[in-house]
Amino acid sequence: MRLIVKPNLAARAVYETCISRVRNKTLKEKFRQISGSIEAADQEYQEKSAEQKWFLIESSNGVGVVDKDDLEKIYTQRMAGQNGPGRAIYDQLKNSAANGICPLCGQQTVSTLDHFLPKSDFPALVVLPLNLIPACSDCNKAKLDKIPDCESKQTLHPYYDNVKNEQWLFAEVTETSPGSIQFYTSYVDAYDEVLNERIKYHFRVFNLGSLYMSNANSTVTEIQFRLSKLHEKGGKSAVKYYLKEEEESRRDNHVNSWNTAAYQAMMNSDWFCDGGFNEFK
Numbered sequence: 618m619r620l621i622v623k624p625n626l627a628a629r630a631v632y633e634t635c636i637s638r639v640r641n642k643t644l645k646e647k648f649r650q651i652s653g654s655i656e657a658a659d660q661e662y663q664e665k666s667a668e669q670k671w672f673l674i675e676s677s678n679g680v681g682v683v684d685k686d687d688l689e690k691i692y693t694q695r696m697a698g699q700n701g702p703g704r705a706i707y708d709q710l711k712n713s714a715a716n717g718i719c720p721l722c723g724q725q726t727v728s729t730l731d732h733f734l735p736k737s738d739f740p741a742l743v744v745l746p747l748n749l750i751p752a753c754s755d756c757n758k759a760k761l762d763k764i765p766d767c768e769s770k771q772t773l774h775p776y777y778d779n780v781k782n783e784q785w786l787f788a789e790v791t792e793t794s795p796g797s798i799q800f801y802t803s804y805v806d807a808y809d810e811v812l813n814e815r816i817k818y819h820f821r822v823f824n825l826g827s828l829y830m831s832n833a834n835s836t837v838t839e840i841q842f843r844l845s846k847l848h849e850k851g852g853k854s855a856v857k858y859y860l861k862e863e864e865e866s867r868r869d870n871h872v873n874s875w876n877t878a879a880y881q882a883m884m885n886s887d888w889f890c891d892g893g894f895n896e897f898k
């Protein structure tokens with residue numbers, strides 16, 4: 618999970634931009650009537666975000682005189698829609714992730730916006746910038762419309778959860794033929810119980826174990842040639858030395874990237890460094 622700088626966009630202004638081209642006068646008036654409620658929902662969202670307690674926000678079927686279907690359409694047609702008045706804001710949010718990498722998995726390319734609290738159950742938050750996270754389509758689909766029902770079943774929020782300083786993502790080489798690299802999360806003493814549970818939950822919900830495993834296994838096949846040459850010349854210690862340097866570089870970039878964990882697992886396995894790398898297909 619990667620932290621992203623919070624968008625600095627006023628919720629009410631974003632909402633009003635999105636409804637600015639509604640032609641049906643009755644509908645436009647209804648939309649206008651709830652501007653204050655949209656602003657209040659933003660206030661509540663920020664308060665709950667400060668305590669990482671989004672699960673306390675209540676779901677609803679609509680806001681005031683507007684039902685949830687009409688609110689959902691504000692997002693799908695007027696914000697995400699190619700010619701919608703809110704499209705520039707949509708693009709701005711989508712482009713906020715570094716190098717276009719999805720902050721939820723830290724691996725795949727951003728292709729959409731994910732509603733942290735789903736739009737079908739939280740209509741007041743459909744176009745709330747703080748609830749909209751740039752995401753890849755796999756992460757967006759994996760979460761579906763899951764509603765957090767308790768504190769520990771909340772995935773990590775890239776605008777609010779800073780979990781980048783302590784290592785919690787680890788991997789282990791499975792010393793078999795064919796070989797494999799398996800990922801897992803580990804308890805961090807510096808974090809409280811809830812945050813540790815949420816890290817585990819995030820890893821599970823987004824199926825990060827299988828995504829990282831296929832990337833790591835394929836990385837081994839890419840460096841097999843190099844490792845073989847090193848092994849021929851300097852044996853297992855030459856392989857280990859090379860892997861350690863690669864690990865340090867990845868760790869300097871992101872402590873919890875799959876590459877950091879994968880290189881760490883490779884260099885820590887004597888079996889791998891002593892030729893086990895050839896067992897990867």
Ligand SMILES: [Zn+2]
Pocket residue numbers: 719720721722723724725752753754755756757
């Ligand atoms: Zn992703």
